[in-house]
Amino acid sequence: MHWIATPILLPLIAAALMMLVPARYWPAYRWLGPVATLFQVPIAVWLIAQAMGNGYLVYPLGDWPAPFGIVLVLDRLSALMLMICAVLATAAHLAHQARPSEHTRQFQVLFQFQLMGLNGAFLTGDLFNLFVFFEILLIASYGLLLQGGGPSRTRAALHYVLLNLAGSSLFLIAMGVLYADAGTLNMADLARVVSERGPDELILVQAGLMLLTVVFALKSALLPLHLWLPATYAAAIAPVAALFAIMTKVGAYAVIRVLTLTFGLEGSETTPIISTLLVVLALATVAAAGVGALGSVSLRRLCGYLVVLSIGTVFASVAVLEPEALSAALYYMIQSTLVTGALFLLVDLIADQRGPIDDSLQLNGPPVRNPALLGTLFFATAVAIAGLPPLSGFFGKLMILRAALSADFAPWLWAVLLVGSLLVLLALSRAGSRLFWSTDGEPLTPAPVRLGAVLPAMLLLAASPLLVVFAAPVQSYLDQTAAQLADPQGYILQVLGDATGKGAEP
Amino acid sequence: MIELLFSIAVGVLSMCGVYLMLRARTFPVVLGLTLLSYAVNLFLFGSGRLIPGDPPLIADGVERYVDPLPQALVLTAIVIGFAMTAFVMVLALRALNDLGNDHVDGRAD
Numbered sequence: 017m018h019w020i021a022t023p024i025l026l027p028l029i030a031a032a033l034m035m036l037v038p039a040r041y042w043p044a045y046r047w048l049g050p051v052a053t054l055f056q057v058p059i060a061v062w063l064i065a066q067a068m069g070n071g072y073l074v075y076p077l078g079d080w081p082a083p084f085g086i087v088l089v090l091d092r093l094s095a096l097m098l099m100i101c102a103v104l105a106t107a108a109h110l111a112h113q114a115r116p117s118e119h120t121r122q123f124q125v126l127f128q129f130q131l132m133g134l135n136g137a138f139l140t141g142d143l144f145n146l147f148v149f150f151e152i153l154l155i156a157s158y159g160l161l162l163q164g165g166g167p168s169r170t171r172a173a174l175h176y177v178l179l180n181l182a183g184s185s186l187f188l189i190a191m192g193v194l195y196a197d198a199g200t201l202n203m204a205d206l207a208r209v210v211s212e213r214g215p216d217e218l219i220l221v222q223a224g225l226m227l228l229t230v231v232f233a234l235k236s237a238l239l240p241l242h243l244w245l246p247a248t249y250a251a252a253i254a255p256v257a258a259l260f261a262i263m264t265k266v267g268a269y270a271v272i273r274v275l276t277l278t279f280g281l282e283g284s285e286t287t288p289i290i291s292t293l294l295v296v297l298a299l300a301t302v303a304a305a306g307v308g309a310l311g312s313v314s315l316r317r318l319c320g321y322l323v324v325l326s327i328g329t330v331f332a333s334v335a336v337l338e339p340e341a342l343s344a345a346l347y348y349m350i351q352s353t354l355v356t357g358a359l360f361l362l363v364d365l366i367a368d369q370r371g372p373i374d375d376s377l378q379l380n381g382p383p384v385r386n387p388a389l390l391g392t393l394f395f396a397t398a399v400a401i402a403g404l405p406p407l408s409g410f411f412g413k414l415m416i417l418r419a420a421l422s423a424d425f426a427p428w429l430w431a432v433l434l435v436g437s438l439l440v441l442l443a444l445s446r447a448g449s450r451l452f453w454s455t456d457g458e459p460l461t462p463a464p465v466r467l468g469a470v471l472p473a474m475l476l477l478a479a480s481p482l483l484v485v486f487a488a489p490v491q492s493y494l495d496q497t498a499a500q501l502a503d504p505q506g507y508i509l510q511v512l513g514d515a516t517g518k519g520a521e522p
Numbered sequence: 523m524i525e526l527l528f529s530i531a532v533g534v535l536s537m538c539g540v541y542l543m544l545r546a547r548t549f550p551v552v553l554g555l556t557l558l559s560y561a562v563n564l565f566l567f568g569s570g571r572l573i574p575g576d577p578p579l580i581a582d583g584v585e586r587y588v589d590p591l592p593q594a595l596v597l598t599a600i601v602i603g604f605a606m607t608a609f610v611m612v613l614a615l616r617a618l619n620d621l622g623n624d625h626v627d628g629r630a631d
Binding site for chain 2: 144148151155158162166167170171173174175177178181182184185188189191192193195196201
């Protein structure tokens with residue numbers, strides 16, 4: 017039972033230990049961070065096994081019963097998110113180890129706090145606790161974003177921090193509205209209140225939930241709140257940008273969690289409004305990101321737009337509000353997070369070999385030193401991201417398109433997603449040909465890239481064919497996840513236990 | 523009466539906060555964020571209803587209580603908001619140093 021808390025406690029303890037090491041002994045303790053990160057993977061595997069076996073695992077912190085104390089809830093969705101986070105974090109950390117820099121300790125400590133925030137956000141069953149974990153992961157991400165220094169990073173960080181602080185204020189306002197009306201911030205208890213009231217008595221709760229959705233949309237960079245993302249991700253160093261690939265998905269996770277728990281997939285009268293709103297914004301996001309990717313003048317900015325595009329695709333599929341579409345959205349989310357992470361790591365390797373022009377997509381730049389290796393990897397990543405067979409992007413998009421057939425807006429969704437994929441294909445082909453073919457002169461870097469530096473990107477990229485080969489078990493897991501999400505009563509019953517039976521005080 | 527005063531205070535604080543946040547210099551923006559977070563803290567506090575004079579803890583011979591949870595929430599929000607303001611202050615100073623001016627986009631005009 018206590019093991020559920022390890023994804024939060026392990027990074028916390030590791031970070032605290034690393035801060036205690038005196039500076040002169042630090043080199044001997046460099047391994048602490050990577051080992052702690054690596055350890056997240058077996059824990060996540062074990063938790064997935066637990067979620068598959070038991071359905072829900074509820075852990076009341078300090079043994080305070082559910083609506084009064086804070087609970088951690090492990091279900092299939094949170095176990096899955098923990099797994100994605102652990103894999104991505106391991107690769108990002110390995111990539112950072114392969115490039116020794118002077119800020120290693122700061123980086124490692126902040127990295128652990130970031131992981132703690134991420135894991136906590138995935139596990140918590142309480143809205144205010146979600147806010148606290150959001151703040152933990154945000155303040156760690158501010159520090160991580162500034163790693164490396166320089167004016168462009170400072171400028172990007174200033175925008176990012178100010179926007180997120182405004183978002184946090186909105187989060188608190190939403191919380192105040194919800195608590196004032198529903199009298200609870202426990203997600204399960206809130207869902208119970210929503211399910212017990214008539215539509216007329218829900219207006220304030222719905223307003224609060226809509227406000228929450230705006231906050232989550234800001235975190236996940238949904239149009240029109242997406243403008244900060246490409247600049248921010250382009251400014252971060254590669255391992256940080258790779259880890260940030262999951263930050264937008266935290267917003268998506270929170271939307272899925274709150275939406276399915278409170279409004280339900282089908283039923284309440286508000287559901288169609290939210291569905292329409294989400295799908296319009298999501299498709300607009302895909303279109304805007306596609307155009308942005310096509311117009312990018314640097315490779316990192318292009319990757320940023322790809323992140324925005326993937327989040328738009330996920331939300332478009334979630335908005336269908338069918339279990340099948342939810343399962344497709346989750347499949348796409350796994351693959352896009354990992355592959356985008358790989359792309360960020362790869363871009364850094366490519367940019368490193370191009371000297372002063374870095375990741376600029378201008379014509380006639382210097383050729384890279386290892387065109388065969390890096391070119392092949394870039395090509396494979398591009399295939400996976402653009403959604404061409406035989407890699408996982410194709411299957412993810414196919415599932416989404418098939419699941420969306422039943423929705424009223426299916427023609428729109430099909431058109432926008434397919435045109436978006438075409439734009440991504442064009443943008444990536446243009447980038448690839450400029451990087452590897454339209455070159456001039458001799459390679460600038462004498463030394464070829466080291467295997468240790470390429471390995472993390474390859475590791476993440478390997479997820480794509482693996483997701484295809486093991487598509488059947490993955491999909492059956494996701495189908496059951498979606499079925500679990502489609503049944504909020506099960507969640508309520510597990511978290512509140514017989515507290516509802518006892519008749520809690522009004 | 524107290525409700526009216528309270529809501530006017532929240533409204534004026536958020537109005538000033540939003541106005542200042544839309545300015546182009548970092549210092550007014552930070553001030554605006556601070557004002558907005560005051561407004562938010564008051565608002566959160568108000569979510570437990572405004573009942574003067576009643577204890578938030580269990581005491582002998584007391585019938586009516588104030589909801590203690592919003593007070594705990596506000597305390598957490600104040601601590602987090604304080605830390606974030608300190609951070610953004612340092613960041614704004616660093617931006618002034620790195621970019622040579624205090625415009626939020628870092629360009630001199």
